[in-house]
Amino acid sequence: NAGVTQTPKFQVLKTGQSMTLQCAQDMNHEYMSWYRQDPGMGLRLIHYSVGAGITDQGEVPNGYNVSRSTTEDFPLRLLSAAPSQTSVYFCASSFGDRGVFFGQGTRLTVV
């Protein structure tokens, strides 16, 4: 099992550019989510999905879009990147009481 796979691992964007962070899981988990990690702030929830076709906002959703067309994939879109979106992004998946599994993260720098 590959678990949760994120691509790319590193990315540098210019202000105003758009991009999509990819996330895929092969565990047939219903729940998927995106977190961002910033120094001193811990991990904060951006968006989450409880199944294909269903998404909702987390704690810090502004500037990000998500969609969930399949159980396996949950991409995160930055529509117009801003320096405040410089962060490390983690995708996660879970099912029931089995705990939450995380990808290896994407380190994004917006200049």
Add this chain to the structure above:
Amino acid sequence: KQEVTQIPAALSVPEGENLVLNCSFTDSAIYNLQWFRQDPGKGLTSLLLIQSSQREQTSGRLNASLDKSSGRSTLYIAASQPGDSATYLCAVMNTGFQKLVFGTGTRLLVSP
């Protein structure tokens, strides 16, 4: 709103010591609590998962306890080793939601 606090923020110990990391949460209506390890520049590795009905979980030299009524969890590391140096994160999942609320972590350094 659930809030999770971890104390201390940083801890430095010599190799071989037993140590305790603390995690507290404000809302006792939790589904489970999970401890993670994060190495610099890396992802999160799950260490222990405690369901709300459980009091503790053990894995090797690690033992995590949960006292839901007082809103506390502890991670006990026995006979610490330099390889244990990392940041340890506590995260709570509230009942009815598959979302985690994280503490800001304890950065552990174990010196040879």
